[in-house]
Amino acid sequence: MKVDIEKRILAVNDELAGSNRELFARHGVFVLDLMASPGAGKTATILATIDALRDRYAIAVIEGDIASKVDAEKVRAHGIPAVQINTGGACHLESAMIRRAVDTLDLDALDLIIIENVGNLVCPSDFDLGETAKVMILSVPEGHDKPYKYPNIFQVSEAVILNKYDTMGVFDFDEEEFREVVKSLNGQVPVFPISATKGDGVSAWAEWLAARIDAAKGEGSE
């Protein structure tokens, strides 16, 4: 019974996600669904990504949170439009929330929308928002064993950002084991070690994203 209900909720979500995806493709906008644990550095990574790409692309951000609007304020202080979604307790964003947020943006004027999902390694991986790609961040202090425990999010992500890489010396993080387990879960997925607050490694991640944005623009203008 409960499983049936969950399936129905997911089916309704997926239908609207498909409609979102068509809308984004029609406008040639690349939409990134960024997922991570609380405190892994999602907002810091978004700010670093904006700094790397703002001269080339028009960017907006959709901030998902259980409560508060502190992240949207940080992004706006960076001179980038930000729409705050408060989920009111829900542990993930859904496609209907994204649609309402997107309806406040001018898609023709944008190349990239970054969605900051709710801090959570579980629920966001189950929900299609209509994004062009899901990407996840793991931070070094969380430990290299996380792919064993939260395999699904590693499987649905098209890139894995390994943040707080500058603290590698402080924590007992086995990068080789981490990369092996990630590879076993999701073959060729790229892993980008970065320090979002210091900027190290951000350009490799940003260039991967830029190539994907260019591809989405090409398809949208056809």
Next chain:
Amino acid sequence: MKVDIEKRILAVNDELAGSNRELFARHGVFVLDLMASPGAGKTATILATIDALRDRYAIAVIEGDIASKVDAEKVRAHGIPAVQINTGGACHLESAMIRRAVDTLDLDALDLIIIENVGNLVCPSDFDLGETAKVMILSVPEGHDKPYKYPNIFQVSEAVILNKYDTMGVFDFDEEEFREVVKSLNGQVPVFPISATKGDGVSAWAEWLAARIDAAKGEGSE
């Protein structure tokens, strides 16, 4: 409609949680529901707590995970009985899962059961398991702003453990602001700074827990 379904799921869960609570009280067992983000150090804190209290109390652990059994194996290697629950994708434990796990333990021989909930700052805070107390861990690398974003878990916790306190110098963590926000959410809740892997601060937390265990034993034997 969706809200009604969620209410019904919660009502079923809460009814069995009440039954669990009576069972634990009857046997004088203190049951701790330990909640935190992925990688905040739940298992390390459990191992440190076991080391501090194993001479005084008979302890068992229930390990909740989406997948894998690595944490249960770590606890068993420490010489303590551990029951692994795999939620099969669910982002939190429920009272029925706890009841099935508890039925494999000899409650009369135990003083303390520690439940390691799924790594998540959202879902576990909504589900009563019948535990004697919920306690949460925040780790320093997650940042001092987490109470703004995940207020509910701070409100339902009877103690807050601040783990990885030894990395305070590495991260931009404002302890004063953190304590103020926690206080505004949950008046007199104690905050215990610890380093679970190094042992610093563990004894203050363990003595708080010991006093609560003694109180539960006293009530159980009446």
